[in-house]
Amino acid sequence: MTDWNQRYELGDTPWEKGHAAPPLLELLEKMDPSIWGEGAVLVPGCGTGHDVRLISALGLETIGLDLAPLALAKANEFSKTGKESYELGDFLDPAWRKGKTFSAIWEHTCYCAIHPSCRPDYAAACIDLIAPGGHLIGVFFLTPNDPGEEDEGPPFNASIEELDARFAPEFERIDSWVPNRCYPGREGKEWVAIYRRNSFNQT
Numbered sequence: 001m002t003d004w005n006q007r008y009e010l011g012d013t014p015w016e017k018g019h020a021a022p023p024l025l026e027l028l029e030k031m032d033p034s035i036w037g038e039g040a041v042l043v044p045g046c047g048t049g050h051d052v053r054l055i056s057a058l059g060l061e062t063i064g065l066d067l068a069p070l071a072l073a074k075a076n077e078f079s080k081t082g083k084e085s086y087e088l089g090d091f092l093d094p095a096w097r098k099g100k101t102f103s104a105i106w107e108h109t110c111y112c113a114i115h116p117s118c119r120p121d122y123a124a125a126c127i128d129l130i131a132p133g134g135h136l137i138g139v140f141f142l143t144p145n146d147p148g149e150e151d152e153g154p155p156f157n158a159s160i161e162e163l164d165a166r167f168a169p170e171f172e173r174i175d176s177w178v179p180n181r182c183y184p185g186r187e188g189k190e191w192v193a194i195y196r197r198n199s200f201n202q203t
């Protein structure tokens with residue numbers, strides 16, 4: 001198991017680029033802002049919060065969630081851009097999500113950080129947390145590793161087929177593309193997808 005807080009303590013954070021994900025910037029240019037819905041947006045595995053602050057600057061209440069206290073301490077050192085806040089917690093823990101609802105989740109480098117055996121728990125969290133008609137919007141990593149490194153994540157690879165099957169039938173993919181804007185070295189490795197929460201199967 002990865003000790004995420006220790007990785008922040010050691011400065012072993014190659015994912016930390018100092019600014020928001022380029023595919024998120026591209027998405028904001030491309031999509032109507034209504035895709036985020038009218039409720040709050042959750043950013044699981046938010047790290048130091050660059051994506052949180054960008055989404056918050058749209059005027060949306062945005063909650064960044066992470067299980068590493070040091071990541072959130074660093075996130076809280078930044079000036080606010082809007083109505084953002086941070087919570088310490090485990091996205092996969094049903095107790096954390098009890099009673100919470102979001103109109104959208106922004107996924108970036110959390111899905112690939114979680115061990116593949118826990119991906120059903122990730123999907124269960126999305127089903128519980130996203131209101132019907134809401135969206136799971138994410139940049140997923142199809143080939144984050146170099147050849148030969150596939151079993152040594154995180155990050156762990158995903159595939160389009162796996163992701164579609166993972167979130168069906170509660171979610172339907174309504175759009176996807178390979179982003180033109182990306183961090184150096186991630187060219188062609190990322191895939192942006194928007195899944196809409198269907199309104200059936202509600203308890």
Ligand SMILES: C[S@@+](CC[C@H](N)C(=O)[O-])C[C@H]1O[C@@H](n2cnc3c(N)ncnc32)[C@H](O)[C@@H]1O
Binds near residue numbers: 004044090108114
């Ligand atoms: C690869 S880092 C990415 C951080 C951030 N999204 C970024 O791109 O800078 C993965 C993050 O997910 C957090 N994380 C891993 N598993 C988590 C979980 N189950 N619940 C909440 N956060 C988690 C880690 O602490 C870490 O900050």
